Amino acid sequence: MSMNDSKTNPKTVSRRQVLRAGGLSVAAGVMASAMPAAAKEARYAGDLAILNVALGLEHQAIAAYDAGAKSKLLSADQLKLAVSFQNDHKRHRDALTKFIKRYGGAPVEPKPTYDFGTITSATDIVKLAQSLEDGAMGAYLANAGNLVNREILNAAVPILEDEVRHNTVFKQLLGMNVTERLKY
Numbered sequence: 001m002s003m004n005d006s007k008t009n010p011k012t013v014s015r016r017q018v019l020r021a022g023g024l025s026v027a028a029g030v031m032a033s034a035m036p037a038a039a040k041e042a043r044y045a046g047d048l049a050i051l052n053v054a055l056g057l058e059h060q061a062i063a064a065y066d067a068g069a070k071s072k073l074l075s076a077d078q079l080k081l082a083v084s085f086q087n088d089h090k091r092h093r094d095a096l097t098k099f100i101k102r103y104g105g106a107p108v109e110p111k112p113t114y115d116f117g118t119i120t121s122a123t124d125i126v127k128l129a130q131s132l133e134d135g136a137m138g139a140y141l142a143n144a145g146n147l148v149n150r151e152i153l154n155a156a157v158p159i160l161e162d163e164v165r166h167n168t169v170f171k172q173l174l175g176m177n178v179t180e181r182l183k184y
Contacts, residue, residue: 051100065083069086092159126173133170
């Protein structure tokens with residue numbers, strides 16, 4: 001193919017044009033990674049605020065599962081489920097913390113204590129967990145559309161899936177309807 005072909009046919013792209021475009025993409029990537037943290041934080045301030053709220057919910061869930069496990073009120077199967085779900089929340093915490101730091105934010109710390117009310121039975125623990133999972137699910141659903149950064153949004157989707165799964169399991173354990181459409 002001659003250079004004249006690429007000039008006369010707008011659908012034809014030369015190797016030089018491809019390399020130039022690739023070079024510009026690499027340069028843009030380098031510039032974005034060199035962007036000061038303050039500029040990244042300002043650009044994604046809304047996303048960082050949402051992520052920090054989500055991180056606070058993850059800290060709360062981890063603490064709730066700890067309280068449930070330490071209560072000694074759960075059966076072996078319930079405890080196994082609680083530990084599994086707590087591990088999910090620890091993964092969520094770690095992912096959220098990574099994104100908050102990557103975009104120049106300061107991750108919120110867990111509270112020193114959480115008030116989970118009076119827990120006297122395994123059912124109390126399951127009700128607490130279901131309530132927290134329902135709240136987290138609602139928060140993720142309500143805020144997903146407000147996220148600007150696509151990478152952050154794509155990372156939030158699997159977390160939302162976990163929250164829905166957790167909430168569904170606890171609703172089933174409590175005999176609640178799981179076939180209703182969500183009302184968020």
